[in-house]
Amino acid sequence: PSLYKFISDAAVKSVAFDIMTGLRSARSQAIAEGSTVTVTISPGSHKMTVGATETSLSDKINFEVKINAEDSYSEADVSIDFYPNGGCESTLYVLVNNDTSLCVKIESRISGLSRI
Numbered sequence: 001p002s003l004y005k006f007i008s009d010a011a012v013k014s015v016a017f018d019i020m021t022g023l024r025s026a027r028s029q030a031i032a033e034g035s036t037v038t039v040t041i042s043p044g045s046h047k048m049t050v051g052a053t054e055t056s057l058s059d060k061i062n063f064e065v066k067i068n069a070e071d072s073y074s075e076a077d078v079s080i081d082f083y084p085n086g087g088c089e090s091t092l093y094v095l096v097n098n099d100t101s102l103c104v105k106i107e108s109r110i111s112g113l114s115r116i
Helices: 002-033
Strands: 037-042 047-050 053-056 063-066 078-082 092-096 103-106
Touching: 002 037, 002 047, 002 078, 002 092, 002 103
Parallel strands: none
Antiparallel strands: 037 047, 037 078, 047 053, 063 092, 092 103
16 A cells, blocks of 8 residues: 555656646746747646647646636646746646645746746
């Protein structure tokens, strides 16, 4: 039982880190290329698209998204643009496996930095 929990916890954390890495990659790409890069997160299909690159996320781990802190989480697709100055279009919150300790956040539109 404890091995199963360890593996399950690792899979959940992996999805959170994959989302954070994708957001950070989009920000870096926007700065390096001097152009806007769009990220689309699709909880229903367990996919994330950074620019033209689509990544599949584990279909065994659920996640929900919201744009503003006061909004409710949902499984609707969300897109966010990252700009050449490092900023982004809006704040973003991605709740992984309904675990508040694994919420990927972009809390500042000015910096565009993501964290867990």
